[in-house]
Every structure is written in structure tokens, then in C-alpha cells.
Amino acid sequence: LAKAQGYGGLARYDARDEDAAVERFQLANELRSALAEELIYIELQPQLELRDSGAPGFEALARWRREDGSMVSPASFIPIAEATGAIVALGQRVFQLACEAILELAASGFPQARIAVNVSALQLAREDFVVQLLNTLSTYNLEPWQFELEVTESLAMHSFEHAGGKLARLREAGFTIAIDDFGTGFSSLAYLRRLPVDVLKIDRAFVSEIGEVADAHAIADVVLRLGQRFGLRIVAEGVESRAQADWLSARGCDLGQGFGLARPMPLAQLIDWLRARTAGDATPRR
Numbered sequence: 001l002a003k004a005q006g007y008g009g010l011a012r013y014d015a016r017d018e019d020a021a022v023e024r025f026q027l028a029n030e031l032r033s034a035l036a037e038e039l040i041y042i043e044l045q046p047q048l049e050l051r052d053s054g055a056p057g058f059e060a061l062a063r064w065r066r067e068d069g070s071m072v073s074p075a076s077f078i079p080i081a082e083a084t085g086a087i088v089a090l091g092q093r094v095f096q097l098a099c100e101a102i103l104e105l106a107a108s109g110f111p112q113a114r115i116a117v118n119v120s121a122l123q124l125a126r127e128d129f130v131v132q133l134l135n136t137l138s139t140y141n142l143e144p145w146q147f148e149l150e151v152t153e154s155l156a157m158h159s160f161e162h163a164g165g166k167l168a169r170l171r172e173a174g175f176t177i178a179i180d181d182f183g184t185g186f187s188s189l190a191y192l193r194r195l196p197v198d199v200l201k202i203d204r205a206f207v208s209e210i211g212e213v214a215d216a217h218a219i220a221d222v223v224l225r226l227g228q229r230f231g232l233r234i235v236a237e238g239v240e241s242r243a244q245a246d247w248l249s250a251r252g253c254d255l256g257q258g259f260g261l262a263r264p265m266p267l268a269q270l271i272d273w274l275r276a277r278t279a280g281d282a283t284p285r286r
């Protein structure tokens, strides 16, 4: 398209490209110092039992607040962290923060909490990844059952030969393994059968339109049946309405995560949220 506009058009196109590259470079540098200065923190989003609203787990989501208070969206810093390799340090930091959150939850009367962390392809590819996770755990005196590791479908399927072995080791060590954003990647059913996983997370693209768009539920339905056949736990992402939660629950979906159930929150707020629920009546909330 740029070529069709002639030489001038092409030159303008290049300049824009360069601006974007410079911006990415600056953001990558800024991210490195943000990590060092502890401007990266996590929010935790509950994963709720759809049948009785129990909250057995929470997903840790990276957040970046600049010195001036402005937020940088994960949609901009995660891809840059992936492209520059900073995702390895970021992922380690998030895991430490998740460990600290588990300790604080236990100290606040919630000793059974499990936290899911996102693991990038670059982390998983590293020789020392498994050992490092286990070392961090022993530093905090925690155990693998308290964590779930979310890997994206594309990653797990793409570098299957490599990832499969590592995932198997992590699973043997006691971590729960989840496939994130399921349905958006290379859905090779044969690979799914051979991958050492416990949980499928249906991507929110297929969940948030349930009840809104005709036939939007077809993929969610297929993923649910598939997961059930393989004996996997299913988490539906992006549950935004009661109707969606009910639809999913009626089809045997165990867990839901979404703005319609609970938003991601900083740890202190999450503890208040958990206390308010247990302080309420004995009957589960809907």
C-alpha cells in the first residue's frame, strides 16, 4: 500500500515506523527501570465456582504505575516485554509478588488460596526455569499446589516438543498447568491430548458474546465438551453477565473469571472482598 502511494508515501510510512520503534525502545528501557524501582505490582482477579460462588483461585495480573501515577496498560507493555526479553524478569517479579500475596492471604485467614500466574514462552524456554521457580518457592516456604501456571495455547502447541517436557516436570512437581486463551491458537486436538495439562481457559472472545450474538456460544460449547472428555477443569474467561454465568454453569463449566463476577483488585482490596463474603450469611452468594 505504501509503495502504491509513490516515493513520498513510502518515506512518510517509514518515518511513522521509526517513531513506533523509538517509542517501543523507550518503553522497553522504562520498563527495565520500573522493575528495578518496584513500580510493577500485581492485581488479583478471582476465579469463581459458578455453582456456589466459592473463590478457590485468583489470577495475578501485572500492573505498571509510573512515578507520576499514570498507568501503562498490559496491552502495551506485555508485547514489548516479550519482544525485548524483559518478560523473563517481569515474570519472575510477578511470581515473587504472587508468593508474597499467598503469605499475606494466609496471614489474613485464607490459607487455601491458589494463585495463577501467566508464564511466557521465553520463560518456559529457559533452561533454569523449573529450578528457579522451585527455588523461589522454597525461599518463601510455599508449595507448588498453591500455584497454577498459565501458558497460552499457541505457545504450548507451537513448541510442543520443548514445552511438553518442561510442563510435565512442573506438573510432576505439583503445579497445576492451565492452557490460557484456549480456542484462539493452534487448536491441535492431538497435541491437547498429549499435553500435561489440568485446566483449559476458554478465551473471553468466545465467552463475552454468549447471549449477545447468535451462535456465539457454539465454540464455548465445543470447548466445554472437549475439556469434559479429557477430564480437564474449565475456566471461562471474560464472564460479563449473570446470564453468561448461568449458561456456562448449566453446561458443566466449573469456574468463571470476568468483570461480571469480580474485577482484578490489589491485594488489600481482595482481602476486604473475601472478608465481606465470609462475613455475609452462610449461604453462598450469587
Ligand code: C2E
Pocket: 045, 060, 061, 062, 074, 075, 078, 087, 090, 091, 094, 118, 119, 120, 150, 180, 181, 204, 208, 237, 238, 239, 240, 257, 258, 259, 260, 264
Ligand atoms: P490473560 O492472561 O488472558 O488475562 C485475562 C485478561 O482479561 C486480563 O487483562 C483481565 O483484566 C481481562 N479480563 C478479565 N475479565 C474480563 C472481562 O469480563 N471482560 C474483559 N473485557 N476483560 C476481562 P489484562 O490484565 O489487561 O492482561 C492482558 C494480558 O496480558 C493477559 O491476558 C496476559 O496474557 C498478559 N499478562 C498480564 N500479566 C502478565 C504477566 O505477569 N506475565 C505474562 N507473561 N503476561 C501477562
Ligand code: MG
Pocket: 059, 118, 150, 180
Ligand atoms: Mg492468563
Ligand code: MG
Pocket: 180, 181, 201, 203, 237
Ligand atoms: Mg486468558
Ligand code: MG
Pocket: 181, 203, 204, 237
Ligand atoms: Mg486472554
